Structure formats: C-alpha cells, structure tokens
Amino acid sequence: MVNRSLTGRRAWVTGGLGFIGSNLALGLLRLGAEVTIVDPCVEGCGGNPANLEPHLGHCRIVGRDIADAETFASELATADLVFNLAGEISHSRSQREPMRDLELNTISQLRFLQVLARVRPGVRVVYAGTRQVYGRAHALPVNEDHPIRPTDYNGVHKRAAENYHLMLSRIGVLDAVVLRLTNTYGPRLALQLPGQGFLSAFLRRALNGERIEVFGDGSQLRDPVHVDDVTDAFIRAALAESPPDRVFNVGGPEALTLLEIARLASLAAGSAGSITCREFPAEHLAFDIGSYQADITRIRAQLGWAPTIEFAVGIRATLNWFEKKLAA
Numbered sequence: 001m002v003n004r005s006l007t008g009r010r011a012w013v014t015g016g017l018g019f020i021g022s023n024l025a026l027g028l029l030r031l032g033a034e035v036t037i038v039d040p041c042v043e044g045c046g047g048n049p050a051n052l053e054p055h056l057g058h059c060r061i062v063g064r065d066i067a068d069a070e071t072f073a074s075e076l077a078t079a080d081l082v083f084n085l086a087g088e089i090s091h092s093r094s095q096r097e098p099m100r101d102l103e104l105n106t107i108s109q110l111r112f113l114q115v116l117a118r119v120r121p122g123v124r125v126v127y128a129g130t131r132q133v134y135g136r137a138h139a140l141p142v143n144e145d146h147p148i149r150p151t152d153y154n155g156v157h158k159r160a161a162e163n164y165h166l167m168l169s170r171i172g173v174l175d176a177v178v179l180r181l182t183n184t185y186g187p188r189l190a191l192q193l194p195g196q197g198f199l200s201a202f203l204r205r206a207l208n209g210e211r212i213e214v215f216g217d218g219s220q221l222r223d224p225v226h227v228d229d230v231t232d233a234f235i236r237a238a239l240a241e242s243p244p245d246r247v248f249n250v251g252g253p254e255a256l257t258l259l260e261i262a263r264l265a266s267l268a269a270g271s272a273g274s275i276t277c278r279e280f281p282a283e284h285l286a287f288d289i290g291s292y293q294a295d296i297t298r299i300r301a302q303l304g305w306a307p308t309i310e311f312a313v314g315i316r317a318t319l320n321w322f323e324k325k326l327a328a
C-alpha cells in the first residue's frame with residue numbers, strides 16, 4: 001500500500017458509500033485525508049452508510065446525485081483530489097434499462113464534470129473505468145491499446161464517461177486518470193444484490209453452503225483483484241505527478257478459470273456446497289466477454305502498482321470478514 005501521508009488533503013469520493021468507494025474512503029481516512037462522500041444510495045446499487053462503520057462520523061456525506069453538483073459547487077471548489085466512483089455496475093440491468101444506465105453512468109458524469117472543471121479547474125480526478133469497454137478480447141493479456149468494442153450498454157456508457165474525463169484533460173480543464181478495473185472482490189461487496197457479477201454470486205452461495213452455479217463450461221479466465229489492491233491503485237493514481245499516460249488497466253495477480261475461482265471460494269468457506277456448470281442464460285450470453293486477463297505492464301511501470309493479494313488468500317480473508325459480520 002502506498003505510504004504517503006494525506007494529512008489535511010481534502011479528498012472527495014463519489015459513490016463512496018458503495019463497495020469500492022467505501023473501502024477507498026476508509027483507506028484515505030487512514031492516511032489522514034479529510035473525506036467528503038457524494039452518494040445518495042441509488043436504488044439497486046451497493047451503497048450503504050453501514051459500509052463506513054465505525055468511521056461514518058469521520059466523513060462528510062453529501063447525499064446527492066453527482067448530477068446535482070451545482071447544489072454543492074462551492075464546497076466542491078475546495079477539493080484537492082477527486083475519486084470518481086459513482087456508477088451502476090450491473091451489465092444485465094443496463095441491457096434491460098439502458099436509459100437508466102445512461103442517466104447514472106453518463107449524463108450524471110457529464111453534469112458533474114462540467115461543474116468540477118468550472119469550480120476546480122485542473123484538479124486531479126481518478127475515474128473508475130471498467131475492462132468491460134474492451135468487449136471480447138482478441139488475445140490475452142489485454143493491454144490499453146486493445147480495440148474498444150463493448151458488448152453491452154454499460155460498457156458503452158462507461159466508455160463515454162471515460163472519454164469526457166480524457167477530453168477535458170486534453171483541453172486542460174481537468175487532470176484525469178482513468179483506471180479500467182477488472183472484477184473486484186473484498187469486504188463490503190454487496191452480496192445481497194442481484195446483477196452484481198459472478199464474484200458476488202459465488203461468495204453469497206459459498207457463505208450459505210449452497211451449490212455454486214457457473215455459466216458455460218467454466219473454462220473462461222478472469223483475473224480477480226482484491227479491493228485493498230484497487231484502493232492502492234486509486235491513491236497512486238491520485239498522487240502520480242504527470243504520468244505519461246492517463247489510462248491504466250488494473251488487474252489481479254493471476255488468471256484463473258471460473259471453475260477454479262468457484263472451487264477456491266467454496267474451499268475458503270469450508271462449504272459443503274457443490275459446483276455445477278450450466279448453460280448460459282440467453283440474456284447473459286449476449287454480453288459475455290469470454291476470457292479476460294489485464295496486461296498491467298503500464299501501471300506497473302508508471303505508477304509503481306502491482307496487485308499483492310493472491311486470490312486464494314484474499315478470498316479467505318473476505319469470507320472471514322463476512323462470517324464475522326454475520327455472527328455479530
């Protein structure tokens with residue numbers, strides 16, 4: 001983890017009551033930052049004030065949509081660093097309700113960035129992009145120059161928001177860095193919500209001792225990354241001075257098949273539940289990206305970041321965290 005003090009730095013975290021945002025906010029507090037969170041707990045997303053306990057009282061919470069940035073513009077003008085994680089992650093819901101996804105992932109972002117660029121020109125903003133923008137990989141590992149051809153609305157809308165950040169940086173009114181995150185797991189993942197991806201479903205079932213269902217033959221590769229490593233990447237991206245590039249992949253330490261991931265989750269939970277492969281539901285198959293592994297050469301070279309937590313270790317720690325929480 002990056003070891004620089006942020007004492008007195010005013011850090012804003014949009015989407016900071018959600019899974020990754022709350023872990024990041026807690027990491028920023030540990031480094032001494034003054035943390036302000038913008039998050040209205042959008043229905044269907046992972047936002048929950050309890051994610052910040054017992055430190056909820058140490059953050060300032062603005063319970064607004066980022067689209068309403070005009071209403072908190074004067075406070076936003078004092079931000080030293082902005083971590084922009086507000087967004088909807090469900091691919092399946094984006095296919096069913098593309099206009100909702102457009103509002104949350106693109107229009108809100110445009111409104112927010114226009115205000116931010118006006119009241120705090122030149123501020124460093126780190127945006128939570130997604131590997132979904134690449135679509136089906138033509139070869140692995142995927143580097144940042146891979147063609148952009150998303151397979152769902154979520155990927156298209158996240159790509160547009162990424163482009164706003166990059167365009168506004170190109171014309172000199174923001175100083176943005178985009179992190180294209182792979183599948184992230186760890187404490188505070190919203191296990192209770194549907195449509196949050198396979199890791200959330202696997203963890204929920206492993207914790208309940210239920211059978212884990214894998215779509216397809218289970219041979220698809222993924223490179224899950226622990227949220228503590230992701231937090232470290234965000235903070236490094238915020239503090240990096242003039243990196244040559246602005247877009248970075250954030251991937252996990254190893255590529256595993258979905259079957260291996262399911263087995264490790266089940267093993268870590270000490271669960272008696274079995275694992276079965278089933279045919280892809282049609283709505284999922286349409287936007288499935290096949291196998292994915294990020295090439296992290298660029299972020300390693302320019303930000304000095306690399307994932308440190310092996311999946312077998314991280315998943316055990318994550319399940320322990322949830323077990324303690326359930327027992328409390």
Ligand SMILES: NC(=O)c1ccc[n+]([C@@H]2O[C@H](COP(=O)([O-])OP(=O)(O)OC[C@H]3O[C@@H](n4cnc5c(N)ncnc54)[C@H](O)[C@@H]3O)[C@@H](O)[C@H]2O)c1
Pocket residue numbers: 014015016017018019020021038039040041042043044045046047048064065066067084085086087088089103104105108128129130131158180181182183184185190
């Ligand atoms: N979790 C992953 O594996 C993953 C992978 C790639 C990218 N990302 C990106 O990381 C970010 C955080 O994801 P997460 O997993 O923590 O999701 P999450 O649902 O747990 O958190 C997202 C938070 O954003 C808030 N939000 C949504 N729209 C908002 C808006 N318009 N204004 C203010 N707040 C808003 C929600 O209320 C929620 O608290 C998202 O932008 C997502 O696209 C996540």
